[in-house]
Amino acid sequence: MFDRPQTGERAVLVHLNFYANQEDLAELKELAKSAGTDPVEVVTGSRQRPDPKYFVGKGKLDELKSVVEACQAEVVLFNHALTPSQERNLEGFLGVRVVDRNGLILDIFAQRAQSFEGKLQVELAQLKHLSTRLVRGWTHLERQKGGIGLRGPGETQLETDRRLLSLRIKQIQQRLDKVDKQRHQGRSKRKKAEIPTVSLVGYTNAGKSTLFNQLTGAETYAADQLFATLDPTLRSISMATKHELVLADTVGFIRHLPHELVAAFKSTLQEASEADLLLHVVDACSEDRDEIMVQVNQVLTDIKADSVKQLEVFNKIDLLDTMQPHIDRDEQGKPRRVWLSAQTGAGCELLLQALSELFATTQVKRHCFIEASQGDIRARLFTCANIIEEHIDEQGTSELVIEIDVKYLGLLKGVKTVELV
Numbered sequence: 273m274f275d276r277p278q279t280g281e282r283a284v285l286v287h288l289n290f291y292a293n294q295e296d297l298a299e300l301k302e303l304a305k306s307a308g309t310d311p312v313e314v315v316t317g318s319r320q321r322p323d324p325k326y327f328v329g330k331g332k333l334d335e336l337k338s339v340v341e342a343c344q345a346e347v348v349l350f351n352h353a354l355t356p357s358q359e360r361n362l363e364g365f366l367g368v369r370v371v372d373r374n375g376l377i378l379d380i381f382a383q384r385a386q387s388f389e390g391k392l393q394v395e396l397a398q399l400k401h402l403s404t405r406l407v408r409g410w411t412h413l414e415r416q417k418g419g420i421g422l423r424g425p426g427e428t429q430l431e432t433d434r435r436l437l438s439l440r441i442k443q444i445q446q447r448l449d450k451v452d453k454q455r456h457q458g459r460s461k462r463k464k465a466e467i468p469t470v471s472l473v474g475y476t477n478a479g480k481s482t483l484f485n486q487l488t489g490a491e492t493y494a495a496d497q498l499f500a501t502l503d504p505t506l507r508s509i510s511m512a513t514k515h516e517l518v519l520a521d522t523v524g525f526i527r528h529l530p531h532e533l534v535a536a537f538k539s540t541l542q543e544a545s546e547a548d549l550l551l552h553v554v555d556a557c558s559e560d561r562d563e564i565m566v567q568v569n570q571v572l573t574d575i576k577a578d579s580v581k582q583l584e585v586f587n588k589i590d591l592l593d594t595m596q597p598h599i600d601r602d603e604q605g606k607p608r609r610v611w612l613s614a615q616t617g618a619g620c621e622l623l624l625q626a627l628s629e630l631f632a633t634t635q636v637k638r639h640c641f642i643e644a645s646q647g648d649i650r651a652r653l654f655t656c657a658n659i660i661e662e663h664i665d666e667q668g669t670s671e672l673v674i675e676i677d678v679k680y681l682g683l684l685k686g687v688k689t690v691e692l693v
Contacts, residue, residue: 283309284340287351288328289318296560299527300351300373302477307380312343326365327358333365340366349376356404375401377526389451396444403437455542458506467508468631469518471544471580473572474553475564476524479587483553483614484521487623506543511628520547525571545577549630551623556586556595556611583626584609590616597622606630635675637692640684644668649683656680 283304287297297314304311317332326333327350340348347369348362354372362370371379378398385394472480484490488507505521520543544550552568554561565584572578589595590613597619600609607626612619635658642650650670653659657676664670673692676683 281309281346282312282343283347283349284336284343284345285311285314285349285351286328286336287314287316288322288332289316290321296527297351300349303373303376303380304349307376308383309347309349311349312345313339315339322352322358325358326361327352327354337366340368347371349373389448392444392448392451396441396448399437399441399444403434403441452542467516467518468548469520469543469546470549470551470627471520471522471547472551472553473522473544473568473577474524474551474585475555475568476526478524478553478555479614480524480553481521483551483585483587483612483620484519486614486617486620488519509624511624511631517627517631520544525568527567541575541577544572545575545580547577547580549627550577550580550582551585552582553585553587555588557588557591581630583607583630585623586611587614589613590618599626636678636681637673637675638684639690639692640670640672640674641688642670642672646687649687652683656683 285297285300285304287300297316301311301314315332315336317328319329323329328336336348339345345368348366348371350370350372352372353374354362354370359370359372378394378401381394382398385391472484474480484505484507488509490505490507507519509517509519511517522541522544550572552565554565558564569578572580586609589597589611595611597610597612599607599622600611602608607629610619610623610626612623614620637660640653642653644667650672653672653674653676657674657680659672659674661673662670
């Protein structure tokens with residue numbers, strides 16, 4: 273239903289300045305390229321408030337029409353949210369397709385989704401967006417024909433379309449509810465097994481998927497484009513301390529993420545809100561990285577994930593000449609920021625070290641003496657403890673120095689142990 277042609281479309285971009293901290297023009301260009309269009313011209317301007325009919329003023333509207341005709345553009349992309357009537361009026365005046373910022377992001381999501389769940393989520397968001405725009409100047413919206421054999425249910429075509437859309441939205445929502453239950457069961461099992469979950473979050477194109485691949489050895493799709501990957505991926509990673517973590521790669525954020533997407537991707541975003549730790553990945557070489565971090569934290573607040581602990585990961589330091597991988601620590605000496613390059617792998621071992629420190633707060637050190645007949649205990653210690661030293665004497669007794677989580681101390685029942693500081 274939402275397939276797009278593979279060839280690029282000639283697009284004119286429209287960006288008006290209304291207020292501070294609004295959508296960025298450079299970001300619109302990246303969105304346009306990510307959607308597969310060919311931006312041929314940019315129309316900019318300033319207004320105090322949008323025009324209720326055309327969003328832009330009369331003079332800017334005439335200028336826009338001239339640019340569209342001169343460039344033979346096929347689509348006009350607005351870096352703003354348009355009302356359905358504004359979109360309809362603009363299309364009628366310009367004679368080409370008009371897409372607002374929300375519609376553009378939804379279109380990119382439709383192209384990127386690969387999994388069954390991802391496609392359902394995108395379709396739900398698309399349909400909710402489309403349901404507000406069933407007011408086009410179509411010629412088939414008159415009452416259905418009367419007469420013998422031609423009498424319809426009495427609905428207009430518009431009413432029929434709305435009813436069918438509502439039915440499809442309900443069907444998709446029911447399927448997504450089932451997927452949500454499955455995800456909830458998976459999270460419950462991980463909590464029962466006391467396996468911490470770490471979610472990668474951050475602005476789109478900050479390098480989350482590349483970092484995910486470096487840490488887990490996975491081969492998820494990663495590219496230098498906005499929203500390169502949508503589908504959430506989970507992989508387990510083992511720490512040097514024998515800790516096991518589940519790492520979740522989530523969808524990238526963006527300024528003013530459309531409400532339809534936030535609602536549709538509720539179960540996906542829940543991986544972030546229910547995580548034990550968030551890895552906030554930041555493009556270290558971005559000029560407005562501080563502002564972008566504020567935007568990401570705002571989205572985290574919207575999805576109720578602002579209370580989850582964060583470890584900041586400043587990525588792409590290979591593009592900064594003087595920066596070397598290192599860990600910044602707080603007053604208590606705990607890691608709060610890691611500088612690395614996911615592309616080259618430099619500093620990734622420091623991130624693993626920081627994760628080990630953050631999840632090793634319940635570790636204790638023990639000196640154990642395991643008899644030859646207690647081989648099963650020794651084997652289990654090798655799976656859940658960090659073995660620092662081991663010596664085996666002539667009688668087969670294993671002398672081990674280990675670091676072990678307090679929750680596994682029950683394994684040492686019947687074993688001679690000495691507590692070490």
